Amino acid sequence: MTFRQIAVPTLAIVIFLALWEALVWVMGWPNYKMASPSDLLPAYERYWSLFLTMGWQTLWRTVVGLLIAVVFGTALGMVMGFSRTMRDALYPLLVGFNAVPKATVVPIVALMFVGMHDFNTVLIAFMISFFPIAVSVSIGLSTLEPEYRDILRSLGASQSTIFWKIALPKTLPEFFGALKVAVTLAFIGTNLMEIVSPHGRGLGALFDSGKTNSDYPLMFAVLIALAFLGIVLYYVVVALEKIFAGWAERPQG
Amino acid sequence: MTNLIEIKGVRHAYKTANGPLPVLDGLELSVPEGGFVAVVGPSGCGKSTLTKLVAGLLKPDEGEVWLHGEKVKSPRSTVGMAFQNPVMLEWRSILKNVMLPLEIVPTKLGRKEQEERARYLLALVGLEGFEDKRPSELSGGMRQRASLCRALVHSPEVLILDEPFGALDAFTREDLWQIMHQVKEKEPFTGVLITHDLRESIYLADQVVVLSGRPARTQFTLDTGISGARDIEHLYTPQAAEMLATLRHQIEIAQGRAPAEAPA
Numbered sequence: 001m002t003f004r005q006i007a008v009p010t011l012a013i014v015i016f017l018a019l020w021e022a023l024v025w026v027m028g029w030p031n032y033k034m035a036s037p038s039d040l041l042p043a044y045e046r047y048w049s050l051f052l053t054m055g056w057q058t059l060w061r062t063v064v065g066l067l068i069a070v071v072f073g074t075a076l077g078m079v080m081g082f083s084r085t086m087r088d089a090l091y092p093l094l095v096g097f098n099a100v101p102k103a104t105v106v107p108i109v110a111l112m113f114v115g116m117h118d119f120n121t122v123l124i125a126f127m128i129s130f131f132p133i134a135v136s137v138s139i140g141l142s143t144l145e146p147e148y149r150d151i152l153r154s155l156g157a158s159q160s161t162i163f164w165k166i167a168l169p170k171t172l173p174e175f176f177g178a179l180k181v182a183v184t185l186a187f188i189g190t191n192l193m194e195i196v197s198p199h200g201r202g203l204g205a206l207f208d209s210g211k212t213n214s215d216y217p218l219m220f221a222v223l224i225a226l227a228f229l230g231i232v233l234y235y236v237v238v239a240l241e242k243i244f245a246g247w248a249e250r251p252q253g
Numbered sequence: 254m255t256n257l258i259e260i261k262g263v264r265h266a267y268k269t270a271n272g273p274l275p276v277l278d279g280l281e282l283s284v285p286e287g288g289f290v291a292v293v294g295p296s297g298c299g300k301s302t303l304t305k306l307v308a309g310l311l312k313p314d315e316g317e318v319w320l321h322g323e324k325v326k327s328p329r330s331t332v333g334m335a336f337q338n339p340v341m342l343e344w345r346s347i348l349k350n351v352m353l354p355l356e357i358v359p360t361k362l363g364r365k366e367q368e369e370r371a372r373y374l375l376a377l378v379g380l381e382g383f384e385d386k387r388p389s390e391l392s393g394g395m396r397q398r399a400s401l402c403r404a405l406v407h408s409p410e411v412l413i414l415d416e417p418f419g420a421l422d423a424f425t426r427e428d429l430w431q432i433m434h435q436v437k438e439k440e441p442f443t444g445v446l447i448t449h450d451l452r453e454s455i456y457l458a459d460q461v462v463v464l465s466g467r468p469a470r471t472q473f474t475l476d477t478g479i480s481g482a483r484d485i486e487h488l489y490t491p492q493a494a495e496m497l498a499t500l501r502h503q504i505e506i507a508q509g510r511a512p513a514e515a516p517a
Contacts (some may be wrong), residue, residue: 147340154308155357155407156328165356169344247344247387 035220043221050206051225058190058202059229061118065125066186070179073130077137078163087138098131103192110197117199121190128189129182136178140171173248176241183233191226203229255322256283257443258290258307258411263316265302266468276302278468280316284460286410289437289444289480291454293500294464294472295508300447303469304413307445308332321410330358333404333442337416339396341388347399348384351375354407374402377439378432394425398432405440412442419449427485430456434482451500456488461496463503473503 017037024036031039044051076094080087102124109120144167152162194204203222210218242249260282266273276299284290292300305311306318309328318325320332333354341350351371355362362370375384378398388396397417404412418426430453437444448454454461459480463473475496479487487493505511 145338145340147336147338150305150308150310150336151334151340151353151403152357154310154328154332154334155330155354157357161357165353166342169342172344245344 032214032216035217039217040221040224043215043217047206047218047221051203051221054201054203054206055225055229058187058194058204058226059233061121061202062125062186062190062229062233065122065189066129066183068122068126069130069133069182069186072126073133073178073182074137074175076130076134078141080134080138081141081167082159084142087142094131094134102128102189103196106193106196110193117201120197121193121202124193125186125189128192129186132178132181132185133175136174137171140174141167144170172245173241176237176245179237179241180234183237184230187226187230187233255286256319257286257288257321258282258284258445259317259319260303260306261317261319263306263313263318264468265299265306265311265313265315267302275468277306277313277470279470280464281471282462284443284445286443287441288460289446289458291446291448291458291461292464293448293451293454293461293504294469295466295504296449298464298467298507299469300464301415303464304334304415304445304447307411307413308334330354330407331410332413333407333409333411334413334415335397335400335404335417337419339388339393339400341396341399343388345388346385347375347380347388347391348372350388351399351402351406353403358407360407371402371406374405374440375399377436378402392425394421394429397421397429401429401432401436405436405442408440410443412444414444414446414448416447416449418453426450426453431485433457438482451497451504452488454500455493455496456483456485461500463500463507465507466509472507475499475503 021036021038024034027034029036076090080090105127106124109123113120113123148166148170149162152166157165190202191204191207194202195208198205198208203226207219207222210216210222260280263277263280264275265277266275268274280299280303282290282292282303292303294300302311306313307320307325309318309325309332312326320329341347342353345353348368348371351374352367355367355371360367372381372384375381378401380395380398380402383391383395383399388399391399401417404414418429421429434457444458446454446457451461455475455477459477461475461477462471463475464470465472477496478492502511506513
């Protein structure tokens, strides 16, 4: 990390906040129409312990949902990547499942597993985020050039050796691309559950209580906290990508 | 003298939506131990299918493929392959790419000897100093040389080259031709080269086999009269010009553009 890599995005964020503040000030909006960054600080100051506990609840449930999505999505992607029949069979189902708005699934899940809030939230985070992973893994595997297979197959290597030595590492760049999408989706899933079916946990619940108490700066403060968590998770994925698929990045020059 | 590779009356068809597509029909080919055969023929005539049969990746519908007195039924570790696409694994260094077959094929070499062997081969093709580079840091010709090392690292009896120089520019290609001869002197193998380049075929091979159009059979065999290394000047002799003209004519027959001579 160079100074430049930190300074440039930081500066961009500062400019964004300044523009936001200026917009609210110039338009003369009251904070129930649009809170300004300077309204947020008191909200954080007042509720910081709530932000910490609820932020943590949102974070761990998102991460667990995402991890399950990674395992399930990869397994599904492998099945569809290796078998044409399975691909033909599962694609329409999968696309249909993905097309159902998850906001409509939330009340169903909340009724099915009444009272199991953590489970429900993780489930929605998982359901919303496994699709891009499954698709990218299946495409990565099914588009593996036959020569890559042949180079090992001609030596008598087994299917699983070919998978571990070639297919899997070769799919990693696509996988991480999908994971970057999935991490944001999982986050949306968690908050969907927390807001649509409130159960007093997570930043979504904090947002909801801001709404019922007409505490508009709190609602905006929650949005910014969510954005912050989203950025953190995203860059964790970027760091993992650097470690495991850094080879895919071309040296700049 | 027994032949190391023996292909007898091979027929093969691919299953397609419009019924079977015959690609090989009545293919005969034999290569003596240490020999080097080039296979030329019109595009799409089944040359790559031929390499898959020799490698044991495909089973012929009819006929037999023999390697070293054994009928080929499945892939075997005594074969090395290099393709037009050098298929380098981008997440491995050049050295680790070359060592890949040793991770699959049972070998008596210890870890250190494996690495020494890979380094030795890389030096042989002029890639000394590039062992730790990533494939993307090398030029196309260099990647192809590394791919050749990988095909040879487990000391295969048979080296199958499927248009390995097809995507290279003319000068790089001539470089690699010479490197092929140098490598074959140090690391003897029996070679099958698939190519579209007639000059390449007579410069590298002892024998050039012309396949007919699809479904391919052995149409013509030309003996280059030389085996082993030869000077690039060899390509500019009257004999070479004559061989090229003969092959050219045979390809035209295979393409159906010239009438086949009436049998004498």
